[in-house]
Amino acid sequence: MRYFLVFAFLISPFFCSAQRLHIAKRNITSKSGLEFSKSIRDSTISIDLREKIIFSEVRSGNIPEFYRKLIEIRDTVLINNKNNTIKYFVLPDFLAIGNDDDYFYCPMRPQLAQKVADLLKCSLPTRKISNRIYQNAAVKMVPQPIPPSKAMITVPIFEKHNSMVQEQRKNTLSQFPNGSLTAGNKKDVVISNKTYNDKGLLRVVIYGWHKPDGKAIQPLYNGHSTIHVDYSHGIRFVQNKVWVNGKKTSIQKILKSEILHPLLSDEGVIAKPYYPVGLY
Template sequence: MRKFLFILLVLTNLYSISYSQQLKLKKSKSQLSATTFSEQIADTTRSLLNREETIYRAIAQGNIPDYLRKLVKISITDTLANKPYTLDIFVLPDYLSIGTNEDYLYMPVTPILAQKIANLSHCSLPTKKLVDLIYQHAKIKLEPQPIPPTKAMTTVAVFEKHNLLVQDQLFGFNKAHLNGLLTAGNKKDIIISNKIYGENSPRVVIYGWHKTDSKPIQPVYNKHSNTWADYSHGLRLVQNKVYLNGKSTTLQKILADPVLSKLISDEGSIEKPFYPIFEKY
């Protein structure tokens, strides 16, 4: 009897880890297309705060494509202090977008809004090391499509322009992409890092945009203010709940540990793995 219960417990544990994790966002009863949503936020007289409030409402109401709802598991294995570890994390299959499977818009946001969305969905943002690992595990690797920098790079018009460039690349992968195959190379990441609080005022820390040779265009950079969001930025959510050697824990606990943090961070432990949230900006 004890042997049977032990086997049942092991199988239950394995099932809980392998079972596909879902993004914790409700589903909208009347899905909003990206075309309609773009019209709502494209008004150039809108303030950044007003635009981001509109984006947040759309996300909170569940206006995201269905293909983003099933998270992708990545298993990280390493030996630390002579002890083997396997960490299972669950990530968004692509960068966050608003709309439907047929009509969606990748949505660049400030780190302020990124953190609000992460909190809403019980998620975190990735570290630099996680961005590299996600790229390594990606089945669809896209060549970055930079647009020459101008003052317009923070506008919805340029967001839409870059969106079309990426969707043209995805045309040949459309079925696999919409089935939730892990995709990378199309955006830079907003990351969590000790560099968020390394200046006089909070900054956005960005990294990535890997080329097909696996080298990132963007090194870790924190010189933009926390109200910066341009067309190249993407929001990749990582579920807070993770499994360490089969046992449930959180990403935050892993990052706070000076030993375990090495599994997902190459800058040591991160005591404040989040961005400050401001109500006005």
């Protein structure tokens, strides 16, 4: 019995740092990143069809193996004169389709991002989480904007930026292999109190693209409708289950809490910490 108790202690969630993504095993016949991007490059493919294809690939497990091991983030916040510590787990990089050697970052509408998050038992980040990820990142990449144009919402520009990011990433692979926490390569699509604008219209909220000095190029912004998807949008997931002072709870409960929301939000309580998949 004594040995059983010791073993149970060692594998309890609070002490175990090896959290993994809930997703199907990748089939070796699945498309590589380049093969996938070519399959959706045709300009006659609507965004609706493109996103159905993206969802199908993710659901089948066609993401790199190194994405499956999540990275631990910790934070401590003084609330009501008491230090409260939170632990949560995030994807090591923005979501991509393909294999470890050939993968394609997938910008998408926030409704699809939420649908994928629900599938993977995850959440999109808040602005505060985005900042914490950058602060903790082993690989802090230098943002590489492409001049604005009508083409920025097209797959060829997605591919161009994908190549730019991966070319820069090669310089750090020997020291920080794939699976290391990486940031600075995309903006975050985030959950926020700005998900609906002053007229009650649903918007995509973006934030981040941190520079080496830690400052974000993109302030919290909801100027685009959810139909707008450009090359700079990154989809980063955070596991729903979190631990506060050693007790398991969820991101959604924390963000809705009048007391504990500062652990994950710098906007106050976020009463609707999600995008409405029902409209998608």
